[in-house]
Amino acid sequence: MTQQTMLKPKDYKSEITPIWCPGCGDFGDLAAFTQAMAAMEVDPKDLVIVSGIGCSGRFSHFIKCYAYHTAHGRAIPTATGVKTANPDLHVFVVGGDGDGLSIGGGHLPHAARRNPDITYLLLDNGIYGLTKGQSSPTSPLGMVTRTTPFGMQDPPLDPVLMFLSYGFTFVARAFSSNVKQLAQLLTEAVAHKGFSIIQLISPCPTFNQVVTFDWMKAHVDPIPDDHDPSDLDAAFRLALDKERVNTGIFYRTEAPTMEEKMAFQREESAKREPGTVDEIFQEFLL
Amino acid sequence: MTQQTMLKPKDYKSEITPIWCPGCGDFGDLAAFTQAMAAMEVDPKDLVIVSGIGCSGRFSHFIKCYAYHTAHGRAIPTATGVKTANPDLHVFVVGGDGDGLSIGGGHLPHAARRNPDITYLLLDNGIYGLTKGQSSPTSPLGMVTRTTPFGMQDPPLDPVLMFLSYGFTFVARAFSSNVKQLAQLLTEAVAHKGFSIIQLISPCPTFNQVVTFDWMKAHVDPIPDDHDPSDLDAAFRLALDKERVNTGIFYRTEAPTMEEKMAFQREESAKREPGTVDEIFQEFLL
Amino acid sequence: MACRDIIVRVAGEGGEGVISVAGILTRSAANAAWKVFTFRSYPAEIKGGLAMMQVRISTDAVQSIGMEADILMAFNQEAMDTWGDRIAPNGVVLYDPKHCEIPEGFSHKAVPAPLHETSMTVTGGRLSKNIVALAALTSVLAIPPDKVKELIRSRFKRKGEDILEKNMKAFEAGLVLLDGVPEVAGYELEQPKAEAERKIIISGNQAVAMGALAAGCRYVAGYPITPATPILEFMMKYLPALGGDVVQAEDEIAAIASVLGASFAGKKAMTATSGPGLCLMSELIGMASMSELPLVIVDVQRSGPGTGMPTKTEQADLMYALHGTAGEAPRIVLAPTSIEDCFYQTVEAFNLAERYQMPVILLTDQAMAYRTQSVVIPDMTHLDILERDVAESGAVAGYDRYFDTKSGISPMTIPGMVDGMYIATGLEHDEHGAPNYTPENRVRSMAKRYRKLETLSKELDANGNGVYDPAAAAKIGIIGWGSTEGPIKEAIARAKEDGTRVAHMQPKVLMPLAKEKMMAFLKPLKKVLVVEENYTAQFSSYLKSNFKVEPIEVNKCTGLPFSGDEVFDALKKHL
Amino acid sequence: MACRDIIVRVAGEGGEGVISVAGILTRSAANAAWKVFTFRSYPAEIKGGLAMMQVRISTDAVQSIGMEADILMAFNQEAMDTWGDRIAPNGVVLYDPKHCEIPEGFSHKAVPAPLHETSMTVTGGRLSKNIVALAALTSVLAIPPDKVKELIRSRFKRKGEDILEKNMKAFEAGLVLLDGVPEVAGYELEQPKAEAERKIIISGNQAVAMGALAAGCRYVAGYPITPATPILEFMMKYLPALGGDVVQAEDEIAAIASVLGASFAGKKAMTATSGPGLCLMSELIGMASMSELPLVIVDVQRSGPGTGMPTKTEQADLMYALHGTAGEAPRIVLAPTSIEDCFYQTVEAFNLAERYQMPVILLTDQAMAYRTQSVVIPDMTHLDILERDVAESGAVAGYDRYFDTKSGISPMTIPGMVDGMYIATGLEHDEHGAPNYTPENRVRSMAKRYRKLETLSKELDANGNGVYDPAAAAKIGIIGWGSTEGPIKEAIARAKEDGTRVAHMQPKVLMPLAKEKMMAFLKPLKKVLVVEENYTAQFSSYLKSNFKVEPIEVNKCTGLPFSGDEVFDALKKHL
Ligand SMILES: Cc1ncc(C[n+]2csc(CCOP(=O)(O)OP(=O)(O)O)c2C)c(N)n1
Ligand SMILES: Cc1ncc(C[n+]2csc(CCOP(=O)(O)OP(=O)(O)O)c2C)c(N)n1
Ligand code: SF4
Ligand code: SF4
Numbered sequence A, B: 001m002t003q004q005t006m007l008k009p010k011d012y013k014s015e016i017t018p019i020w021c022p023g024c025g026d027f028g029d030l031a032a033f034t035q036a037m038a039a040m041e042v043d044p045k046d047l048v049i050v051s052g053i054g055c056s057g058r059f060s061h062f063i064k065c066y067a068y069h070t071a072h073g074r075a076i077p078t079a080t081g082v083k084t085a086n087p088d089l090h091v092f093v094v095g096g097d098g099d100g101l102s103i104g105g106g107h108l109p110h111a112a113r114r115n116p117d118i119t120y121l122l123l124d125n126g127i128y129g130l131t132k133g134q135s136s137p138t139s140p141l142g143m144v145t146r147t148t149p150f151g152m153q154d155p156p157l158d159p160v161l162m163f164l165s166y167g168f169t170f171v172a173r174a175f176s177s178n179v180k181q182l183a184q185l186l187t188e189a190v191a192h193k194g195f196s197i198i199q200l201i202s203p204c205p206t207f208n209q210v211v212t213f214d215w216m217k218a219h220v221d222p223i224p225d226d227h228d229p230s231d232l233d234a235a236f237r238l239a240l241d242k243e244r245v246n247t248g249i250f251y252r253t254e255a256p257t258m259e260e261k262m263a264f265q266r267e268e269s270a271k272r273e274p275g276t277v278d279e280i281f282q283e284f285l286l
Numbered sequence C, D: 001m002a003c004r005d006i007i008v009r010v011a012g013e014g015g016e017g018v019i020s021v022a023g024i025l026t027r028s029a030a031n032a033a034w035k036v037f038t039f040r041s042y043p044a045e046i047k048g049g050l051a052m053m054q055v056r057i058s059t060d061a062v063q064s065i066g067m068e069a070d071i072l073m074a075f076n077q078e079a080m081d082t083w084g085d086r087i088a089p090n091g092v093v094l095y096d097p098k099h100c101e102i103p104e105g106f107s108h109k110a111v112p113a114p115l116h117e118t119s120m121t122v123t124g125g126r127l128s129k130n131i132v133a134l135a136a137l138t139s140v141l142a143i144p145p146d147k148v149k150e151l152i153r154s155r156f157k158r159k160g161e162d163i164l165e166k167n168m169k170a171f172e173a174g175l176v177l178l179d180g181v182p183e184v185a186g187y188e189l190e191q192p193k194a195e196a197e198r199k200i201i202i203s204g205n206q207a208v209a210m211g212a213l214a215a216g217c218r219y220v221a222g223y224p225i226t227p228a229t230p231i232l233e234f235m236m237k238y239l240p241a242l243g244g245d246v247v248q249a250e251d252e253i254a255a256i257a258s259v260l261g262a263s264f265a266g267k268k269a270m271t272a273t274s275g276p277g278l279c280l281m282s283e284l285i286g287m288a289s290m291s292e293l294p295l296v297i298v299d300v301q302r303s304g305p306g307t308g309m310p311t312k313t314e315q316a317d318l319m320y321a322l323h324g325t326a327g328e329a330p331r332i333v334l335a336p337t338s339i340e341d342c343f344y345q346t347v348e349a350f351n352l353a354e355r356y357q358m359p360v361i362l363l364t365d366q367a368m369a370y371r372t373q374s375v376v377i378p379d380m381t382h383l384d385i386l387e388r389d390v391a392e393s394g395a396v397a398g399y400d401r402y403f404d405t406k407s408g409i410s411p412m413t414i415p416g417m418v419d420g421m422y423i424a425t426g427l428e429h430d431e432h433g434a435p436n437y438t439p440e441n442r443v444r445s446m447a448k449r450y451r452k453l454e455t456l457s458k459e460l461d462a463n464g465n466g467v468y469d470p471a472a473a474a475k476i477g478i479i480g481w482g483s484t485e486g487p488i489k490e491a492i493a494r495a496k497e498d499g500t501r502v503a504h505m506q507p508k509v510l511m512p513l514a515k516e517k518m519m520a521f522l523k524p525l526k527k528v529l530v531v532e533e534n535y536t537a538q539f540s541s542y543l544k545s546n547f548k549v550e551p552i553e554v555n556k557c558t559g560l561p562f563s564g565d566e567v568f569d570a571l572k573k574h575l
């Protein structure tokens, strides 16, 4: 921390005013995020937020940081490049359910395999907000949206179950209205060595009248205290039990991070291969 | 069946000679496939095989059928279009582990949600065959390939676990050397109403010296008889138990198919909206 | 003296109903046979923020957005600050004094219109202030109030009697709000001639969607993207009732892949997108061209590059449409020039796709896609609809899908046909579809695929689709493509009033070109202006690579469409 | 009389060692100071199938593939059938009688070379028959056998003494196999002058990879694709030892995304791909250009469109490189002209990317990427390596990332720098990076980004990167780009021998163009030929859109590179 004085949550806000609708769930996420940054004394100069396209994708604009607002669905591989290039940075990914589970869904299993030390906030509102109300992969069955005039026909994806099956090393779910729990969860996610992924349910009062704040409040529950987050089988059981919307840490484990694996490969390569370009030329001598 | 005489397995072979290496696991898949076609008396004129790019992607060339050999990773959405356009066709997707789990991996969860009546053979050899031996998402940890000179650093994906988490309605695993079991499984997959997906382990003797025929023979086991394929929890438990490589049907359930959902939407739309273009114009009258 | 052509802008906080005001005004005017041309500007905010909608209402035909407003209705200060300086010399600002002050030294007429107050007084709430504004405009423009009331009634009837009544009261109060104010006199519109044809009022996107339905499109897949989303949404609603299917795909790659699958299986199929989505479709455009599958792609152009300005217009995807895939992949590129033309060129797109078995890219743009205009109802009985050239079943034993022909076009089969089996592959292939990399096969196949474009080019020379108007041997000409047709025509008409003839070319097929026709057009001209809404003068450089011509390049890349006046000003410099 | 220039083809079943024969021959000849130029043809089968490798060995400089073989070594019938009719008038076929018959009426010399039999006799197995062939060729060409033996030894020493010994025996037997056969006389190569410089023998792909390492590239991400995969594989092996990182991405979109992430974080970063992969990168090329991030993309062109012919060459991605993303996105396009140049232009690509903060696309091709050639070792101490123009830390309070400058270039910051925070976004933005859609900001930003290309264009006029040779006021000229340089130079040299001077232009920067320089080149010429390996004459049409010129278009799209003779034949028609 090169800053002389301690930063307060509001010091992490950028000069850009959020363009979000009044009452948008994303505001809660923003508040929790700045709280967590302040609590962990993250220096804004070392903070990188990579975001995709969507209402949620504008998140990075509103934080004092190095912001990378990439194309729709490409935040995860972008962040992977950032973290590999400079492991000292605090790297976050923020994006929506369309961004992360639809167009960008193919990148997730590979992020899990690589396990870079990044924290991903998947802001799930069950809708395409920015494009004004089309269905998303987490839109509930039957929901009428601009692209499902006869009701959503396909069952929603279950992000937590998918994350577990990919082998992510830190899997959690949270709710934007519970700012305190979320801020706490964020500090744990950041403390986790490896990729931490959070399905962060953040209602969209403008376009989603099914998964509303009220609905959420009636269905949300913290994960029971007796759940052991190091038990993968238990995590799957918990995820498969869909009576309530559980929030908290489903699973947490240790595995080599991408940065560690890269360092290993540098060592191995250095043992066997030349250390300068001139020496490489020598290998191809006539 | 418009054909006068019954077709034999060999009658399903096209005039094109497979370009595969001698001993390639894909030959077993081809044999089982022609057997299943003959057993089910599929008329080649109604048979569509959509394949991606890879050694495995050439599969469609070698069968007497309407073959669609699309770009790398795009077989699933292509087949979805084929099936929707003409639900009477028998539609198959064939592709490799790179094609289906790396570049094309993003399409899988959405195929599961839509559940078109298609059968997908994911020919898994744990390697990129056609491009001559780079690592794939199912390459085992530590394996040396052309792109992992210091050994594969990332853990392999578990396709069956992923398929279950996506909500596929028919999930199975098979081994190319067990042609009889495979042919039988294929008939069950085709009989299944909805999307059936099979991780079909098909060793590549040319580039994968780890998951070989011998290794497979030493590790493969049929799923225990007492497994109930309608029990999702049990299917997950079975998938999570990685001692042996289980083959057979992990999970099978009923859910509306894409074709049924499309038909429903046509009905709903017909109830509310005009049935001719001229009538649509009337809706926009001044 | 009454006006023949007026531009009205309504601006205020999104959600206050400014868009409805302008929308109802448009519809009422069109109903009463005036010609209308709308334009919207979108706020940066998801909800709320400054919204503006403009209507140009004219007694005669109207073809472009126009320049400055004759009347600005400002709901609040931001509206005033943003749009207050874009007023015509003789224009007037009507502003709600509750939320807006007129800056000192403001150089135009400004009249307070107490919208808020009137709404509060008459209805007890502020929600009807937009209806007050609508009424005030109705009276200032002398639009028959009954036409407007009818629309208000049909819009509010679902919301219950109470609300409807409140709004009707607000309307009556608004009608007299500016009575006797001298500054608002002189804006009465001259009555247009009554029209014989029945018209519909639609946007460019709706015209495209309707054209597709009329052409027999029965499969649509797409991924939401501004400004193309309305096409997908339209299809979701209407296509299933016609027996077709619509899929919201997981991304644009899946969308185009499934459209190709449907086409392979025999359906006329389409996808609609904008720049970023078109990029993702690039690989499969090559696949489609190589395997010769009919395919229609609508690209509603928006300002790029990258995410760019999604709600702003541009004509900058031309080069990408012409060349957008690796390698050399013949494709057809169409550019409709008006809302009406969006309908007909979409029909043409399907006809050409089926006939020539290749991708057809239809280039519209944000401005044309979102504005609405009244259009004569297309006569479905006189529409030419082409069906796929299907090889005859039974006669196809030993069938070669890619049989080489004089036109380059080979009859197709579709799955389910006996003995019609073949391989559709992105690999170079022989006549049956089997991979073949020999130099001989390669040269033959490339020539075969490109020959189809030569066939079409010759047809276009004969019956050129577009405007090729020499204007009685004019010495100067203007060339445009796509939605610039309207402003160009306005500019040419003004020049004609001033006594100068100006030739006009606006081809609607951009790939291939009607080479002979264009050559004939260019030959007598001493000067040609190429007018386009982009930075790098793409069509101009495309022309230069095809003809010996040195165009004067007139470009605009502000995110807004050309007005007729802007084109005229550019033209004037070279007269 | 000894030969100065010979083409040898070795063909047989893949896996029989035909590639090693030609490989060792190449290396031995290069070792002994001959100039070499190789070419390979790939079987359709994954393993096995007909493989062919060609070596052109010359006493003088050699720059192209050549046409017909002087010597064909045919291991089997398929080899004979496929390559037997591409023999030079004075050429000879050496064939293994065990697997191959000479067809009746064969019009060239044919000599049986009992490879199989000799191997069986000498070693007891057939595995050494390729070494027998190698030895036979060594003696026919009069290459010093010691050089060859050295290489055999180093290749086989890992396999154990026994195998090594067998192969050495086979070699000795092969050396005398064709002793005294009159048909093989006259193919002895004339000794070249000994060379002072030390050389390496590398492929175009290796040259690119080495260039990247030399330029300071420290992050590479890619997805395997023929013919670009060897670059990724090379990097996987060597880059980590230099402190860099390499990622095999899940697809090309992820590859370019992560490269951009690494670039944003301050690393020089690159990806390498071919047509289908480049298509998938299209959207993020726009993003990179908009957010002004340095980026190097290598496109090893292969025959397209679609999957095309992955193992065949082509120069058909030019238009895509120039325009390949929706909207208008400035980028730089480079085309190295030889294997050596692959090294230097890759260094240049990084320098330009860092300097101009935009995507740089380097266009090589399959033929250049896969063939090997001997190259003088680059002198690392004399290499110009540019580093990123980083805004000074501390001095950057109130820093504007996109501060508008005369050159268009704005100093960057990188994450970790105090007070250097900014937004890199694909949206149109103001100088700080915040979204801004006003017309004023739009026009300014487009101009700023494009101004960078104007800055570079002027620099190129001064120090044009490429060949601009007027050939003492010749009246005819040839223009090429990329790997056609060699064959064009050969053709021009032949014309010179015949007494005709031919001007030559081979620009290495294709976007932007060195406009003044090119104008000066074109002016005095009466006729220009534009030579390219594609169907639609892309560079020619690009030239036409930029200059008043009507090129004679010389195109080849067989999947094979031009030979010097082919270019000369085309030239001859216009002399
Ligand atoms: C390639 C591409 N396709 C489509 C779009 C249009 N688009 C912008 S945001 C978005 C989805 C937004 O939904 P989500 O990711 O859930 O974010 P939210 O707005 O709900 O926070 C889409 C489809 C785009 N920008 N780029
Ligand atoms: C867009 C694109 N990227 C890369 C390639 C090159 N490519 C061809 S096949 C293949 C992977 C093959 O592996 P897999 O899918 O496992 O099939 P296999 O050959 O092992 O059966 C790749 C990367 C391609 N054809 N297209
Ligand atoms: S549309 Fe929904 S998600 Fe987007 S800003 Fe508004 S409330 Fe939030
Ligand atoms: S490389 Fe492997 S997968 Fe491909 S054909 Fe050969 S054995 Fe089969």
Ligand SMILES: [Mg+2]
Pocket: A054, A096, A097, A098, A123, A124, A125, A126, A127, A128, A129, A136
């Ligand atoms: Mg969302």
Ligand SMILES: [Mg+2]
Pocket: B054, B096, B097, B098, B123, B124, B125, B126, B127, B128, B129, B136
């Ligand atoms: Mg594989």
